[in-house]
């Protein structure tokens with residue numbers, strides 16, 4: 001029997017009211033639409049997509065920092081969507097978040113002993129010397145000096161502050177950490193250090209991460225599996241190795257075509273796919289497949305029907321009509337999304 005997931009998200013949806021005018025009823029913006037995924041113990045799942053695709057809202061909904069409209073979030077068999085406010089506050093020790101801006105979790109007016117030690121006070125009732133001793137251990141664990149206890153966050157560099165935010169998130173030994181663009185504001189060498197730190201801590205503590213980022217090259221370094229969002233929906237998920245080498249959804253293919261590769265010869269040979277237009281208005285998504293107005297492979301069916309998830313090679317799923325028609329078009333269950341396949345798709349239109 002395979003190990004049960006530490007986190008199981010099923011058909012999660014979140015919407016926000018959006019005011020259009022004084023006398024009109026607010027529209028609903030579907031920021032997260034029917035999203036499902038699982039996270040295994042010690043696994044890193046990358047969540048990628050353009051700005052506004054719903055990545056942060058997904059992460060925040062898991063923590064109940066925004067309330068889902070529908071769906072289930074099970075953390076180690078506990079249904080988080082059914083907990084009362086007080087129960088959820090207590091349960092947050094098991095699911096923590098690291099934000100892009102470390103000041104989201106570090107109060108600038110508190111010394112490190114207080115801000116990193118706060119979860120230890122709240123969840124384990126530790127105070128004084130006991131709390132400080134644990135904070136010292138945490139500082140060392142994230143590569144900082146144990147002597148920094150009485151310093152304020154502004155006395156640290158950006159990378160060091162992110163280490164402090166990670167120490168705070170890990171203080172109460174959570175099962176899952178949601179990292180929301182946690183390295184995006186850092187320069188490349190500091191990014192590398194933080195990624196190495198997260199990887200080391202995963203090895204030492206067995207923590208699972210949902211690693212949200214718009215940067216596919218950063219995600220590739222850390223994630224064993226990747227899920228791709230477009231307009232609030234997951235369009236594809238699967239093992240990193242397969243997804244990066246053989247994307248099954250045209251949107252994933254376009255995102256990957258923009259990621260630079262280290263080999264200059266391979267880089268010159270690559271076809272950069274520039275998607276036409278902007279992402280549609282999320283308060284008025286297109287009929288059929290939400291991606292069809294920008295899709296280089298769009299067929300008639302894509303304008304009419306919303307694609308259902310279909311399994312792809314090596315595990316994972318893709319929501320794409322082209323893929324459903326895959327065996328006809330390409331003779332395999334993962335399409336080769338190349339110009340030839342594109343011509344065939346148009347022919348099958």
Ligand SMILES: Nc1ncnc2c1ncn2[C@@H]1O[C@H](COP(=O)(O)OP(=O)(O)OP(=O)(O)O)[C@@H](O)[C@H]1O
Nearest residue numbers: 016029031049050051052053054055056057058282
């Ligand atoms: N509190 C809110 N009220 C209204 N709309 C919101 C709210 N929060 C997010 N949205 C909208 O929901 C959609 C998804 O936003 P979200 O921040 O989750 O996307 P994202 O993929 O994380 O992008 P980014 O990386 O730019 O934050 C966007 O259209 C955004 O404008």
